[in-house]
Amino acid sequence: MTENKENNRAWPQDLLGIAKHPSEQTPQDILQIQADDLSNKTNGRLHGRVDVGAQGQYIVLDFFIVAPSLEDYEYRLLKVRHKLVPSYPVEVIMSSKDKRKASSPETLLVILSDIFRASATLSIIGQLLDLIKIQGNPTPT
Amino acid sequence: MRLKNDVRTNVTRLAAHLNVDVFIFVEPPPDSAGIDRNAALNKSAVSHYHHVPAVGCTHVHVSSRLPAGEITASIAARRFVVYRLARPKQPQILIAAAHLLAKWPPPNSLDNQRSFAEDFSKFIRRAERKHKHTRTVVAGDLNMNPSDTGMVSADGLHAVPSRTVAGRPSRNVNGTHKGPLFFNPSFSLWGDRKKRPPGTTYLDVNIADCIFWSVFDQVLYREAAAPLVNDDSLCVIDSDGTTDLCLPSGEPDKAVSGHLPVFFALKV
Numbered sequence: 001m002t003e004n005k006e007n008n009r010a011w012p013q014d015l016l017g018i019a020k021h022p023s024e025q026t027p028q029d030i031l032q033i034q035a036d037d038l039s040n041k042t043n044g045r046l047h048g049r050v051d052v053g054a055q056g057q058y059i060v061l062d063f064f065i066v067a068p069s070l071e072d073y074e075y076r077l078l079k080v081r082h083k084l085v086p087s088y089p090v091e092v093i094m095s096s097k098d099k100r101k102a103s104s105p106e107t108l109l110v111i112l113s114d115i116f117r118a119s120a121t122l123s124i125i126g127q128l129l130d131l132i133k134i135q136g137n138p139t140p141t
Numbered sequence: 142m143r144l145k146n147d148v149r150t151n152v153t154r155l156a157a158h159l160n161v162d163v164f165i166f167v168e169p170p171p172d173s174a175g176i177d178r179n180a181a182l183n184k185s186a187v188s189h190y191h192h193v194p195a196v197g198c199t200h201v202h203v204s205s206r207l208p209a210g211e212i213t214a215s216i217a218a219r220r221f222v223v224y225r226l227a228r229p230k231q232p233q234i235l236i237a238a239a240h241l242l243a244k245w246p247p248p249n250s251l252d253n254q255r256s257f258a259e260d261f262s263k264f265i266r267r268a269e270r271k272h273k274h275t276r277t278v279v280a281g282d283l284n285m286n287p288s289d290t291g292m293v294s295a296d297g298l299h300a301v302p303s304r305t306v307a308g309r310p311s312r313n314v315n316g317t318h319k320g321p322l323f324f325n326p327s328f329s330l331w332g333d334r335k336k337r338p339p340g341t342t343y344l345d346v347n348i349a350d351c352i353f354w355s356v357f358d359q360v361l362y363r364e365a366a367a368p369l370v371n372d373d374s375l376c377v378i379d380s381d382g383t384t385d386l387c388l389p390s391g392e393p394d395k396a397v398s399g400h401l402p403v404f405f406a407l408k409v
Contacts, residue, residue, distance in 0.1 A: 095219055
């Protein structure tokens with residue numbers, strides 16, 4: 001699992017550093033920055049994508065990890081849910097038992113940092129990178 | 142099929158008994174219980190099976206003996222995966238496999254189940270847009286009965302017991318067009334008139350509205366997939382060909398699995 005080790009050094013180590021003005025950012029802005037960062041840190045082998053939808057009175061943001069060279073395999077890592085106005089507080093949903101609330105952009109960043117650095121997340125990214133390597137078909141940068 | 146304990150022998154027998162090409166396992170605990178599904182299947186003299194990876198999904202696992210690449214995961218979340226099945230000279234089919242939220246324990250509720258069903262439904266629609274067709278079959282432990290709100294609701298799985306109704310492209314709900322629908326043949330698995338188990342799970346609890354038998358393990362399909370599904374094949378399995386999966390009293394033998402497996406065939 002060398003890719004795993006590589007990834008441990010990459011995304012999203014500087015998550016908090018990227019967000020220069022988090023207080024001005026919407027939840028979608030914050031997720032999109034992380035999506036873009038995943039692509040940069042993996043040299044395009046993995047992409048992040050944020051899908052925007054609605055559920056009742058809520059805006060729902062789905063954060064996907066996409067592997068273009070694995071026939072565009074997509075894994076939804078998490079959901080973020082918030083009201084249209086105001087956009088905070090938000091609920092970050094990992095599973096039915098793992099729901100966390102963030103009352104501000106700064107708190108959201110801390111929660112996302114925790115999730116992105118979790119061993120389960122790094123394992124998923126490592127497995128995808130390993131599969132890409134096995135296929136010998138990395139996406140050109 | 143939902144596995145609970147080490148049931149390698151039963152799975153191997155089922156593979157041979159029913160000539161199974163693809164197993165969809167839900168909530169298997171391979172690490173904690175030491176179940177190696179592919180090792181079990183490869184003991185079968187019939188053929189060899191391989192695990193179809195769906196990175197990140199922890200609740201659904203597929204083992205297949207089809208040639209590598211014919212069934213692959215396309216889009217996944219923790220509790221569900223949409224696989225694409227592409228057999229030579231056959232139209233592609235999407236197989237959406239899921240293990241949805243259980244009814245118990247609290248704080249699980251019908252509202253939470255409905256919310257999960259809505260999420261799963263949106264996931265399926267996303268996959269259908271991605272692959273530009275609706276030849277979609279749903280299978281798994283949906284943890285709801287066919288008539289539950291999350292199954293029937295237009296924002297949920299929108300699954301109905303009539304193929305004619307399910308064939309409508311959409312329907313009007315309070316002035317809004319909602320669609321498409323699923324046909325849910327699993328309604329026909331409920332009750333024991335056909336000398337089959339009356340459902341896939343059994344629960345005898347001391348409450349007024351206990352229904353005892355439920356059909357939590359279901360198969361649904363879109364109208365576009367109907368020509369590719371052998372509807373007569375759908376059944377609840379109560380034997381692995383050698384041993385009963387039910388106790389003498391008729392309820393599922395929980396030493397094997399609390400859920401009886403469901404079998405269906407595709408014409409591909």
